[in-house]
Amino acid sequence: MTKNQDSRGPHPYHDRGLEFDLSVLLSRRRTLGVLIGGGAAVALAACTPGAGSGTSSTASGTSTAAASPGATASSTTAPASSAPASASATVTRAIAECGVEIPQETSGPFPGDGSNGPNVLEASGVVRQDITTSFGTSNTKAPGVPLKVTLTLLNNSNGCKPLAGAAVYAWHCDRDGKYSMYDNDLENENYLRGVQEADANGQLSFTTIFPGAYNGRWPHIHFEVFESMSNATDAGRVLRVSQIALTEAACKDVYASAGYETSARNFPNTPLTRDNVFGNDGGIYQLATMTGSASGGYTATLNVTV
Numbered sequence: 001m002t003k004n005q006d007s008r009g010p011h012p013y014h015d016r017g018l019e020f021d022l023s024v025l026l027s028r029r030r031t032l033g034v035l036i037g038g039g040a041a042v043a044l045a046a047c048t049p050g051a052g053s054g055t056s057s058t059a060s061g062t063s064t065a066a067a068s069p070g071a072t073a074s075s076t077t078a079p080a081s082s083a084p085a086s087a088s089a090t091v092t093r094a095i096a097e098c099g100v101e102i103p104q105e106t107s108g109p110f111p112g113d114g115s116n117g118p119n120v121l122e123a124s125g126v127v128r129q130d131i132t133t134s135f136g137t138s139n140t141k142a143p144g145v146p147l148k149v150t151l152t153l154l155n156n157s158n159g160c161k162p163l164a165g166a167a168v169y170a171w172h173c174d175r176d177g178k179y180s181m182y183d184n185d186l187e188n189e190n191y192l193r194g195v196q197e198a199d200a201n202g203q204l205s206f207t208t209i210f211p212g213a214y215n216g217r218w219p220h221i222h223f224e225v226f227e228s229m230s231n232a233t234d235a236g237r238v239l240r241v242s243q244i245a246l247t248e249a250a251c252k253d254v255y256a257s258a259g260y261e262t263s264a265r266n267f268p269n270t271p272l273t274r275d276n277v278f279g280n281d282g283g284i285y286q287l288a289t290m291t292g293s294a295s296g297g298y299t300a301t302l303n304v305t306v
Contacts, residue, residue, distance in 0.1 A: 144209030162202025
């Protein structure tokens with residue numbers, strides 16, 4: 001199975017072509033080159049229980065880690081002066097730990113960005129923080145455990161400065177593993193899709209629900225980064241396409257909840273190491289830092305260097 005295939009089977013809008021496949025392959029090789037060149041030891045240290053302070057969920061359970069593996073894996077340190085004067089501790093840490101770009105991934109067969117069938121980015125109302133409901137002709141709300149996703153965007157080619165004014169389009173499946181706009185009975189829904197603009201610190205957040213699990217994929221959230229909001233309606237001008245991996249401990253907790261029965265059955269079938277996107281490196285640069293509970297909701301944070 002190639003990286004631009006979805007495990008649920010072929011889709012008529014699915015193939016992005018050889019050029020895209022090569023770009024993904026080259027990006028992966030560059031990432032592996034960093035690991036082989038000496039970043040691997042630091043990356044593994046960042047994922048080792050006890051590597052930092054604070055409590056968070058990791059792929060192997062609950063451990064101590066102050067920041068996501070996507071942020072802490074690099075040994076490159078940016079100057080402290082790169083941080084805006086108003087930057088939070090989270091942003092300052094993200095800049096200090098910047099250096100390894102997040103891997104380029106497939107947008108999958110269900111992006112809804114015009115590259116692969118329908119285009120939600122042209123719809124009025126897609127710019128929103130809360131993506132739990134459909135907009136336009138429907139107001140259906142996707143049920144599930146609450147999840148807040150916060151991304152910190154950094155420009156690796158400019159001293160790891162925050163990507164202020166950049167835009168992110170995020171989307172993911174519902175708790176049953178189905179995608180709005182594509183799956184049967186969901187063609188007229190567009191929930192769990194939305195666009196947000198990064199603030200002066202390169203940060204943005206989405207309010208959503210915890211995605212479900214379907215066979216062949218580790219639970220994840222897709223996203224595309226654009227240089228600006230004006231570019232967000234043009235799929236050809238995307239800066240980076242990647243995915244967020246959710247942690248094993250959080251998934252097990254949520255999938256034991258009522259309503260996630262389908263996901264509970266599917267989740268054990270595809271370990272992180274056998275996922276067709278994260279499997280080659282365990283999602284080390286894409287695994288979110290997660291806190292919370294199924295009863296109270298979760299938060300997921302990730303540093304995204306492009």
